[in-house]
Amino acid sequence: MSDKDKPVIDEYSGVETTGHDWDGIQELNNPLPRWWLWSFYACILWAIVYWIFMPSWPLVQDYTRGALGYSQRTVVTNQLAALAEARADLGKKLLANEPEKIVHDKGLLEFAYAAGKTAFADNCAGCHGSGAGGAKGYPNLNDDDWLWGGSLEAIETSIRFGIRATHEETRFSDMPAFGVDELLEKEEISTLVTYLQGLSGQPITEPEVLEAGKLLFADNCASCHGDDAKGNREQGAPNLTDAIWLFGKDKKTIYETVHTGREGMMPAWDGRLDPVTIRALAVFIHTRGGGE
């Protein structure tokens, strides 16, 4: 021990100092209480025991797995399994009940709504939006306009088999590309567009072409959209007289629709989601306000 290492004793308290001096302020080196030191050692010991039993140290490719083989992944998997089991009962009820019953049964509705909500956020929100508000080409599921029907069954079928999807039973419809396939002249399409705008109550600039439009409609469109243009859910042909336009109701967009056709696509969820989840999703969408 050199002279420098000799403990410095504080005059006033008689306690050894750390020897550090900051502008004349010295730090006393009071001993720690024994219980404190023991707790400290106990913590160190605990850490070592923890390393042995629990996953702790990262390795290059892997990590030390610990003697207990604990993994949060397994815990979550088990919890999910337990949850699924706990819900199995409600799930069964959900599948067994008539759709009408579910919608008017508070308990089932609550369960289906909650389950549907999460499933929607995970699987559907990407296209339909987190609030199911839709976007251009992606239907708004909150409103009361349905291409393929808004009853619980119809919604469920759409979810299960998809639209223009790869599933055998998928819903399928084909809006011709009247312009591209040269079924109609440009002029004729324009006339048709004006007629359609009038149908859905929009202000029109050339009322003189309405008669011609009506004829064109009857010849080319009515077979799918119906003589009254109210659409046909069997074929997923939209109602053209209402205020809701999937791609847009302005002249240019409608022209584009008639000229090029539309082929929206929705995947089939049968097999990708279990029946209970699909039923829950259908209930969730049904209760967004537009259910029939």
Next chain:
Amino acid sequence: MANQNSSPPIQLFESRRKVFPQKIDGTFRRLKWLVMIIALGVYYTLPWLRWDRGPNAPDQAVLLDLEAKRFYFFFIELWPNEIYFVTGLMIAGAVSLFLINALFGRVWCGYACPQTVWTDLFVHIERLVEGDRNKQIRNDRSAWSINKITKKFVKHSAWILVAILTGGAWVFYFADAPTLFWDLVTGQASYIAYIWIGLLTCTTYLLGGIAREQVCTYMCPWPRIQAAMTDEDALNVTYRYDRGEPRGAHKKGTSWDNRGDCVDCNLCVSVCPMGIDIRNGTQLECIHCALCIDACSSIMDKIGRPTGLIAYDTEANIERRINKEQTGWRPLRPRVLVYAAVLAVVFIAMGSAYFSRKSLDLAVQRDRNPNFVVLSDGSIRNGYTIKVSNKTLEDQHYFLTLEGLSGHGFSEVGSQDNDIEAIHLVVPGNELLSTRVYVAAPSSNVKSHSMPISFVLTEQWGGPKYRVNDFFKGPDL
């Protein structure tokens, strides 16, 4: 601190100097007994008191029902959204502590703090088993013998028994006491109850039996805060050094002139549960238990000097006596008045909040994604989640209507009726009902992109109306 020699051995830790407080009787000791009996009595009996609230609510006077999320305190019943009452109570508690500290120092620490009360109880048990201070010290130093082991065993068993009862009483605040008691006895209570009893048994035993004064010295923040808040006018347990010094042994019959009254008998140190010497002045460790006052008074009586060499006194008074001035106590100081005023404000605020509290809460949350929906006939629809808390104990029937939007129709999710004018809600007693409703109106009636509207809840038999304002959103015009 003082017994460090010139070259002290470097030590990693300071071992605890075990305290063996000596038994003492006197005014303050008796006061402490009384406070202990009241405090423990309240703690153990409170959960067993009954309070009739009718058939739909528990009849336990004080109950923290975590499962149903209700707190019952005699006539008061709180819901989770009224947790601010608890905040208010905590603020009131803190300010009371400040106020009392400015007046009488650490009386909370000395008499009422659970740490003090239980330590006191444990010390007493220890004395019953092992004898008073000297016997305890001797016993501690003696070699291990059957007698010593027996004594230690009996002592720790008694402590653990008290600790179990303490933890046991705690869980009764969280469930119906008689039912839980029976479940505990028959081993049917939930494991959580046993875990809590176990935890509180451990903490009581460790804090009251083993750690004792170290809790106050090392763990509790209050001594530090208190040290910063006290002043020269607060009544603290004080050694009146103006009268006691110079101290020294005194032979009977000799004169008391030119010396102090302290006979240096060390009794005040022996009785101190914190193991300190009050004659060194007010110090962080001193919990102001006043036992040294009793000790010194007993000595003063014996030697025929006036008592009160150690007494509740203020720093200012010592100064005054030294300067031969009139002594006194100034309770009405600015800080006392400020604390009292703050306390009054907190209590008035809590009281008026409680008494103006309605038996019903209506909350409305508008769907924000999407803000609004255009329906196929062009009308606009908004969605809302309605929450109604019925704080009475009976089922209530309400009608929900809407004002500020003409031609609207209501529909409730899960109900058969659509486009109705009023929604009939039945809210079970003591429960919260949450439901989703849709409001649709023709676009011609939606006059702006955000129309102020209000939801009105009317009690079915024409009772008072509850109103919540919100908005009806539409497209930009």
